[in-house]
Amino acid sequence: MMHSWLFQHRVAVSSAVRRLWGAPLNTLLSLLVIGIALTLPAAGYLLIENLRVFSARASGTQQISIFLEREAGRKGVAEIESRLQSANPGRWRFVPREEALKRLQESTGMAEVVASLPRNPLPDAFVVEPAEGSPEVLEALRQSFTAWPQVAHVQLDSAWVRRFDALLRLGKLAVTLLALVFGAGLVAITFNTIRLQVVSHAAEIEVARLIGATNAFVRRPFYYFGALQGALGGVLAALLVGLGFKLLDAPIAELAALYGGKFALAGPGALDVLLLAVIGAGLGWLGAQLSVSLSLRQLNG
Amino acid sequence: MISASHLTKRYPGGYEAVKEVSFDIEAGDMVFITGHSGAGKTTLVKLIAAIERPTSGSLIVNGQNLAALRRSAIPYLRRHFGLVFQDQKLLFDRSVLANVLLHLQIVGQPPKEAVRRARAALDKVGLLERERANPIALSGGEQQRLAIARAVVNRPTVLLADEPTGNLDTESASAILDIFASFHQVGVTVLISTHDPHWIRNYQPKVLQLDHGRLV
Numbered sequence: 001m002m003h004s005w006l007f008q009h010r011v012a013v014s015s016a017v018r019r020l021w022g023a024p025l026n027t028l029l030s031l032l033v034i035g036i037a038l039t040l041p042a043a044g045y046l047l048i049e050n051l052r053v054f055s056a057r058a059s060g061t062q063q064i065s066i067f068l069e070r071e072a073g074r075k076g077v078a079e080i081e082s083r084l085q086s087a088n089p090g091r092w093r094f095v096p097r098e099e100a101l102k103r104l105q106e107s108t109g110m111a112e113v114v115a116s117l118p119r120n121p122l123p124d125a126f127v128v129e130p131a132e133g134s135p136e137v138l139e140a141l142r143q144s145f146t147a148w149p150q151v152a153h154v155q156l157d158s159a160w161v162r163r164f165d166a167l168l169r170l171g172k173l174a175v176t177l178l179a180l181v182f183g184a185g186l187v188a189i190t191f192n193t194i195r196l197q198v199v200s201h202a203a204e205i206e207v208a209r210l211i212g213a214t215n216a217f218v219r220r221p222f223y224y225f226g227a228l229q230g231a232l233g234g235v236l237a238a239l240l241v242g243l244g245f246k247l248l249d250a251p252i253a254e255l256a257a258l259y260g261g262k263f264a265l266a267g268p269g270a271l272d273v274l275l276l277a278v279i280g281a282g283l284g285w286l287g288a289q290l291s292v293s294l295s296l297r298q299l300n301g
Numbered sequence: 302m303i304s305a306s307h308l309t310k311r312y313p314g315g316y317e318a319v320k321e322v323s324f325d326i327e328a329g330d331m332v333f334i335t336g337h338s339g340a341g342k343t344t345l346v347k348l349i350a351a352i353e354r355p356t357s358g359s360l361i362v363n364g365q366n367l368a369a370l371r372r373s374a375i376p377y378l379r380r381h382f383g384l385v386f387q388d389q390k391l392l393f394d395r396s397v398l399a400n401v402l403l404h405l406q407i408v409g410q411p412p413k414e415a416v417r418r419a420r421a422a423l424d425k426v427g428l429l430e431r432e433r434a435n436p437i438a439l440s441g442g443e444q445q446r447l448a449i450a451r452a453v454v455n456r457p458t459v460l461l462a463d464e465p466t467g468n469l470d471t472e473s474a475s476a477i478l479d480i481f482a483s484f485h486q487v488g489v490t491v492l493i494s495t496h497d498p499h500w501i502r503n504y505q506p507k508v509l510q511l512d513h514g515r516l517v
């Protein structure tokens with residue numbers, strides 16, 4: 001019994017493969033349409049993943065700079081130091097104005113400018129690396145630092161982090177919507193190919209039923225057909241995304257270098273390919289399921 | 302084995318193709334269903350094969366009343382039958398062998414065993430050397446023999462043939478009926494519909510004669 005079930009599935013799979021292989025042009029066109037439909041959301045998803053990793057790395061070295069009044073003096077510095085000690089917001093260090101000037105001097109092109117200054121224009125400063133880097137925590141710290149005595153200015157780069165975060169969230173939503181739309185498209189494409197398949201196999205279906213085929217036997221090859229087509233479409237999408245990322249990798253790295261950063265696009269990995277294939281197969285199966293039910297009902301008259 | 306009582310089939314549109322028919326067929330019988338064109342032979346065959354549903358009366362096949370049979374039970378009922386249709390219903394998108402194989406795939410036969418049995422069935426009807434051919438390349442008589450090979454490959458308990466000699470010359474027709482007779486001899490119940498009663502004396506079958514849907 002178990003064996004006959006297995007053989008029936010084997011027959012269904014080989015029959016699905018034969019149907020795919022038997023009309024290569026149709027198959028190729030369907031695969032292209034499905035592949036392209038999956039490419040867009042897949043690329044979007046991977047891009048966001050890349051950016052998320054990038055932003056996590058960037059916000060990991062989040063800093064808050066506390067610049068003191070020019071006339072704060074040693075007493076002011078000591079005051080801030082003791083307040084930082086009790087507030088304990090994370091790692092922090094003191095940057096005396098002499099050191100700041102020296103660093104400025106060392107950075108390219110600034111040496112002459114600094115040398116021409118009559119006196120050191122820079123204030124003493126503290127650089128804080130907060131233990132927690134979320135935008136909300138950073139903003140709260142900025143506000144409390146600002147209220148401290150002798151503080152001239154608190155600088156915090158969390159604005160771009162927050163903007164970036166919001167942008168990522170928006171991107172994620174867009175990709176989700178895109179995935180829904182194109183996923184529905186994939187189901188629709190499969191629905192149509194399977195409908196045509198059922199019509200062109202009407203004679204076989206009729207004969208099979210007359211000689212004792214169950215509904216499941218008749219339907220199975222179409223399910224496998226839809227799932228197989230979807231899975232192949234998913235693999236094709238992964239290839240297209242990989243190719244696209246490869247082409248974009250060099251220009252993006254160049255762009256990042258211009259901003260003094262490092263950013264390498266990570267293309268789809270083996271797991272992503274598998275995931276795309278499984279999603280494609282699932283959607284293809286769903287399309288086939290819907291289509292076969294309807295088409296067979298029409299065939300029965 | 303097959304027993305009908307006041308069996309009636311009215312087609313949508315109101316035409317009664319089979320009217321108040323009652324009969325009993327025992328296991329191992331050989332039965333000819335005869336009658337003029339339009340008498341209801343095909344309709345009766347379709348009723349027995351559960352292709353059409355009785356409008357009223359009862360039809361018991363293998364202990365199951367077809368008037369009340371669940372749809373999902375029909376495939377399993379049909380596997381007891383070997384059906385040969387008036388219009389053969391061969392598949393022209395595959396080889397002679399594959400046409401016969403389909404029947405065994407449906408019941409989940411292991412592939413090797415299926416091929417062996419399909420070949421044996423083709424051999425029985427004298428078509429083994431044509432196994433790779435497309436059925437379109439067979440003569441009318443050969444196509445009919447292929448239809449029979451497909452019908453018998455799953456070792457049915459009932460062979461049900463609608464006008465299997467319909468458009469064949471006397472010699473081919475006789476060859477076909479001899480094949481059926483040989484299955485009857487090994488205990489298979491055989492039902493054959495024909496509008497040509499002159500075959501009857503060769504085989505001494507039971508006869509169900511229909512006239513405008515009624516048994517006479």
Ligand SMILES: Nc1ncnc2c1ncn2[C@@H]1O[C@H](COP(=O)(O)OP(=O)(O)OP(=O)(O)O)[C@@H](O)[C@H]1O
Pocket residue numbers: 312313314316317318336337338339340341342343344345496
């Ligand atoms: N699907 C149908 N719908 C309506 N009427 C039908 C249908 N099938 C058959 N009939 C009618 O029922 C009657 C019996 O038809 P059936 O096919 O059973 O006759 P038959 O004895 O097989 O004839 P033949 O020898 O020509 O094959 C005919 O008058 C036919 O027109």
Ligand SMILES: [Mg+2]
Pocket residue numbers: 342343344387463464
């Ligand atoms: Mg007929």
